[in-house]
Amino acid sequence: MNVQILWPTPLFTHDFTESQLDSWRTRAVSLLLPDEQLLNLYGHRPWCTTDLLHEDPVWADMASAIMSAANQALDSMAILREDAFITTMWINAQYQQSNHTAHTHPNSILSGCLYLQAPEHSQHIRFFDPRPQNSVVYLRKAIVEDHLVVTPIEGRVLMWPSWLLHSTESNSSHQLTKPRISVGFNIMIRDTIHSHSSRIRFGY
Numbered sequence: 001m002n003v004q005i006l007w008p009t010p011l012f013t014h015d016f017t018e019s020q021l022d023s024w025r026t027r028a029v030s031l032l033l034p035d036e037q038l039l040n041l042y043g044h045r046p047w048c049t050t051d052l053l054h055e056d057p058v059w060a061d062m063a064s065a066i067m068s069a070a071n072q073a074l075d076s077m078a079i080l081r082e083d084a085f086i087t088t089m090w091i092n093a094q095y096q097q098s099n100h101t102a103h104t105h106p107n108s109i110l111s112g113c114l115y116l117q118a119p120e121h122s123q124h125i126r127f128f129d130p131r132p133q134n135s136v137v138y139l140r141k142a143i144v145e146d147h148l149v150v151t152p153i154e155g156r157v158l159m160w161p162s163w164l165l166h167s168t169e170s171n172s173s174h175q176l177t178k179p180r181i182s183v184g185f186n187i188m189i190r191d192t193i194h195s196h197s198s199r200i201r202f203g204y
Contacts, residue, residue, distance in 0.1 A: 009130060011148070012073040012159040016065060016114075021155040024062050025116040028091050028181050046094040054089040054185070062114075062183070063089060066157065070110055070187045073159050079109065081189040089185040091116075094123065095176055100168035102128065108162035108186035117181040118152035125150050125158065128165040152180070162186065 031049065054063040063086055074084055087108060105111040113125065129146045150158060160166070 009161065009164060010073070010077060011127065011150075012069075012076070012112075014069040014072075014157050014159075015153075016155050016157065018155070020062075020065060021116065024183075025154075025181065027058065028093075028116050028183075031091065032093055032179065032181075046092045046100075048093070049091045051088040051090040051184075053091065053183075054086040059089070066112070066114065066183075066185055067187075069157060070112070070159060073110060074187075074189070077161075079189065081191045083190040084109075084187055085190070087186045087188045089183065092182050092184060093179040095179050099123075099170055102126075102165050102167040104165055105162040105186050107188070109189050110159055110187040111162040111164075112157055112159035112185050112187070114157040114183040114185070115152040115154050115181075116183060117179065118154045119176050119178050119180060121176060122152050122180040123168050123170055124152065126167050126169055127160065128167075130164055152182070159187075 032047070053059045066089070067084065067086060070086075071084055074081065115122075127148045127150070134146065
């Protein structure tokens with residue numbers, strides 16, 4: 001029997017080298033407050049930097065490495081473009097278990113998360129089936145249910161279409177022994193529209 005898969009949703013993974021990870025993690029940790037202060041000030045809330053880190057020369061090597069991986073993902077998706085670029089990039093640090101409710105990333109083509117530090121019991125990321133009609137009937141399947149849970153791995157970056165619904169959820173009541181540190185980012189493209197749209201009339 002032949003099968004054709006319609007409208008698949010890609011989830012890309014790429015592992016950076018140990019030397020890259022060590023350098024980025026050292027720089028990220030240097031930005032943090034001591035663990036006790038981080039815990040007292042933020043508790044269950046994540047600490048994060050500005051979302052314009054990609055414009056900081058200090059992080060140029062990480063931004064370049066992320067863009068290299070992102071361009072491979074865009075090529076795999078067969079997205080035609082003149083250029084691609086990072087619109088936002090930021091570092092998150094979280095000490096205790098907490099949740100980030102389900103959301104998408106508007107005004108982007110590709111979004112991602114790079115794990116710089118992922119101690120035991122770190123929060124996992126959950127991706128949800130984007131097909132609303134699939135909930136007409138729930139079936140128990142041996143392959144994939146209506147969501148996918150991914151455990152963070154240090155040095156690994158995940159990338160997915162920005163419209164894909166996802167959340168970060170506690171997977172344990174244990175406190176973390178050290179902060180979970182990740183880098184979030186969004187990617188957009190530049191391209192030329194080669195087709196004409198209908199004329200838009202205003203004021204009548």
